[in-house]
Each structure stands twice: as C-alpha cells, then as structure tokens.
Amino acid sequence: MTPIRTIEWTVDKADRLVPGHVRMIDQTLLPGELVFLEIRDVRDMWKAVKTLKVRGAPAIGVAAAMGVVLAAQSAGAQTGAELVEEVNRAADYLATSRPTAVNLFWALDRMRTLAQRNAHLPVADLVLALAREAVRIFEEDVGMCRAIGRYGADLLRDGQAILTHCNAGGLATTRYGTALAPVYVAHEQGKRIHVYVDETRPLLQGARLTAWELMRAGIETTLICDNTAAFVMKQGLIDAVLVGADRIAANGDTANKIGTYGVALLAKAHDIPFYVLAPTSTFDLSLRSGDEIPIEERDPGEVTNGFGKPTAPAGVPVYSPAFDVTPGGLISAIICEKGVLRPPLEDSLRLMS
C-alpha cells in the first residue's frame, strides 16, 4: 500500500480542474479515526490549519495555496483586478492561521505573485491558472519527497531496521514525507525495512502519527518510549537513524523536534549512521551555526496535563523546549531532493544550495 494521501485537490467534474475542493485527513482524530474532510470554503480551510487538522510545514503550504483557489473560484469577480483583490484578501486571511509556519507565507506569496502577473486574463482563465499553481506546489512537494526517498532508499538494505523520532512522514507533507520517504521508496522497491518509532513526548507525534501511517502502509513498526532508544541500539537492532529537520544552518547544525540531539548522541555511541532528511528549503545558510537558532518553549501543560488528566504535581516548574539543535558533527549525511550531502557539511551545503 502506498503512503496515505494527506491532502489533495479534488475536481468536481472529471474534465475540469475548477471548480474543485480539497480533500484531506483530519489529523486531530488520528490514530483513533481516519476521517477525510471535504473543504470547499476558505474559512473552513483557515479553521483546519488553525486547529491542526492539517500540520507539517509542507502540507500547510499546500493547504494554504489550495485555500486561495477555494476563495477565487467562489469570488464572483467580474474582472481580473477584482479577482487579484480577492486573492490578496484570502492570502492575508490565511496567513493569520499559523503565524510561525514559513511554508505558509511562501506558498501564499506564490499565489499572490501568480495572480498579479496574470491580472490581464479573463476571470475564468485566471482562476484556472491559480488552481494550476496550487496543484504545482502540491506536485513539487510530492516530487521533492520522492527524490529524498530515492536518494535515501539507496542507503537502506533489505532486512534493515531504522529508528525515527517525531513525524516527518507523509502526514507532514503531501505524501511520502521526508524522514520516512526512504522507507516508503525502499518498500516499493521490495526491501523489507523495520521502523522503530520514538513516541516523542510531549505531543506523541511518533505514537499517534508515525506509527499510524507506517502500519497503514504495511511497514513493520515497533513503538518505543523515547527513553528506550539507547537500549534498542545497544541490542544491535538499529542500522540507521532517519530524522527530519526544521532548519539547517551553514555548518550543518540542525534544529529538529526536541530529543533529536539525544538520539544523535546515542547513535554516535553505537556507531549507527545518523541521517537528516530535509528539502533544500530547510537550509538557512544565513545562520553560521545552530547557536543562532532561537529555541521556542512549549506550554508546560503539554507535559503535565497532556492526556486529559494531571500527570505531575500542580505548579511544578517545567522546561519544555519545542526543539533542540544537533551539531553537524554528529550527522552522517543530509539527504535533500538534490542528493546526499556528506561531511564536511559546511562545504557540501554551500555547493548544493
């Protein structure tokens, strides 16, 4: 079975791209229920992004672009200029849904620019052009993930087992994911790959999302608590670690979900290769090192009351950073859609960008 279709544009009539609507998984109901939302209105898309029904930077970018199309196709604009105005209004609105997601702004800017450049077209043609751009953003993401998957799959052999942390899987993108893409591609190639999944406290993206999408795709999966990774490695069960990235600095230092740095240290202690899988859009060579990446702190309630009941004393001080920074020196390779970057990462990142 192929990876789950996280989000996609669905046409209302078979032979026309517009009008259409967005079909996507309600990720807030996973792993309990698999419900596909049919979103036909820009306000519903705003709510879906806001309430994390869709999450993961690449998937959010696609959702926002498709949200603009939803607004455009129902705007009732009489002229291109009117439609451009409507596109800008929708983009401004969608931008308020998740203020920190970089891909959201990037995708909305592409939609604005496309509209601006084609303001001279008849309204129907301009709506079609917008729909094509949204689908292009979607397809670029699928292609990027598949490319990462192909390069990464070459590093995996039949019968091997990998460990991953958090969810950098299909659910965080349009399909395939980043860290999990090599597993899916290897699986398509007929290689059996077993995946050990860190549950990833406090929000349990590993347990809730990664384990779910892997099982659904027929990949052998074992769920472990975060603190069990070291012992699993010691028993020789892990051949490689595959993780995603939120941001990669010029020297290879990589910000990713809290706990990634610890996994990297444990991998090194057991001589296990540690791979970061991320698109070039994650590279931020304006940062010399990971020291320049600000560390966001999460709500303590996610740790003390994350499951509907208190699991710690009331008022206990909590330190809950959202992510940590893994030094480039601990990374065996960075795998992006253009290829495999080996150390010295400073040089290979500069050459690849």
Next chain:
Amino acid sequence: MTPIRTIEWTVDKADRLVPGHVRMIDQTLLPGELVFLEIRDVRDMWKAVKTLKVRGAPAIGVAAAMGVVLAAQSAGAQTGAELVEEVNRAADYLATSRPTAVNLFWALDRMRTLAQRNAHLPVADLVLALAREAVRIFEEDVGMCRAIGRYGADLLRDGQAILTHCNAGGLATTRYGTALAPVYVAHEQGKRIHVYVDETRPLLQGARLTAWELMRAGIETTLICDNTAAFVMKQGLIDAVLVGADRIAANGDTANKIGTYGVALLAKAHDIPFYVLAPTSTFDLSLRSGDEIPIEERDPGEVTNGFGKPTAPAGVPVYSPAFDVTPGGLISAIICEKGVLRPPLEDSLRLMS
C-alpha cells in the same frame, strides 16, 4: 522541610510499642492527593502492597514486616507456638502480594526467624519482640538511606544541579530514598541543589512521585520529558546525574529503570559524572556482568493507553522493557551505605561486600 514519611509504625498508646498500626501514604493518589492510610489489619496491608499503594523495594519490605506485627498483635494466640504458627501464616499470605519483590521475602524471613527463635517467650513478649524487629528493619532502612545521603552529599556543592531518572526517592524507601538521599542531606546542610527530573515514561514515576516529593521538601525542581535530558546537559545545566539501581553485577553493570543507560551515555558525552546510589543489598556478585540480568517486558498498554485514552494506533507492536543495563564503565562511582566505590568497580565492589 524533611522528606515525606512514606511509612511508619504508629503506637496506639504513647508508652507502648504494641498495639499499634501502620501509617503510610497512598501512593496511587499522588500527585493529586496526599492521603495517609491507617492500616490495622494484615489483609488491608496485603491489599495495599498488591495495589501499589506502597511501592519501592525497601518500603515494601518494611510494610511486610509491619504487616506480620498487625497479624501477631490481633491473633489471640495462647502460646508462643500458636503465635509462631500465626506469624508463618501471615508471612505466607503477605508473600503472595508482590511475588517478584526480593525485599519482601527478605523482611518476611527475618520476621519468621525472630518468631521461631523466641517461641519460648510469653505471648505478649513475643509480640513485642516482633514489633521491635519490624521497627528495626524500618530503622535500618532509614539509616541506610541517610548513610548513602551523607556520602553522596559530599559530592555535591552549593548551587549545583543534578538530573535524576524515575523515583529512587523517599517514596521508594522509608525516608530519604537512595538517589535522592544526597539531595535531601545536602539540603539539610544548607546547600541549594536544583533537581531536573525525567518524567520517566511509561509510568511517569519521575513526574508523579519524584517531582512531588522534592517540591514538598522545598527542593528546587524542574520537570522535563525524558527526551529533553540531552539538551539540558548541552546547555551546561547539569553537574551530576544521580540514579538508583535494581541490581548491580560484579563488574559494576547496573540494572535500573528503562532509560537509565541512555542517560549514562548522554552524561559521558557531556563529561558529567554519573553516580549510582544503592544499598549493598542491591549488589549481586554472583552475576559476572549485566548480560546475566534478565530483562522483564512490561504491558504494551502502559505505552499505548497509559493516560486513560489511546495514544497510539490499536494493535501497534510495542517494545517496553522494564529496565536496561548501564555498563560499569559508564559509572563514575557507586555510592552505598558503606561509602563511595570508585572504578575499577569490579575491585571496589569485591572489597566492599
């Protein structure tokens, strides 16, 4: 404030040791509520041990010994021989409450032996002798913890911060605990020690118990997810790691709560001393190395349904070992009630035993 009184013998009249009853914390209600149980009947003690109202090997041993006294004082025996029979019956019964707790059997055997040797005494005197033995087991445990605390406190300086995993605190013993004893003693000495507490999945003993007892004793506490330990160390926040032990082999290999091995590797990577604090009763020199320690697996439901609702897909395979083994080579010192054992641990363990 001194550490919480986990369990103690409470006399019914001020000038007589018997009759009396057991006062202990219902640990199943922590951290939500602090409720002291007054246990006057051996059946209630059996239930309390069985249902984990009292837990931690040393505390369970004390509970069992005191349970025998509860049975003896209400037996209505006419002769020493009758009372010995009653003691044996109570001990057999209490032994079924937690079949794997070594300290339980050890404490019950002490009570049986004491009764057998004093079968010639008048019944009232024999009951008193049993009560004294139970109190002696209690006091030995307090003394053991305090001794570990004193040796350990010498390794801590004012203003330092330590990291601990799971609960090897006062709640696991009569008072002070093992891993936390140096913190309490240092606190009494006027040293300010900050404790970072791993929440310790899956059962969250760190969040539920360790954080609770430290806060109650006025110790500065910060709760973190297990996967955050590495990042906290990287920031230079930790001066030492203090953990307990379930079993220590002749070469220093130490079995303790799952996750301890990972913390030891992270401590080494950051040049942070890693101390194991445990009584000599934990040493098992019949085992050459940790490889001979069997690894018990826990119920997957603790990982997938541990918070009252499912947090992972139904039927996901889970690997949940109860503990792991930290190689002696990663341990800076073992601190027991007799002193500080430095590497080579094989030699110092042999000399100290």
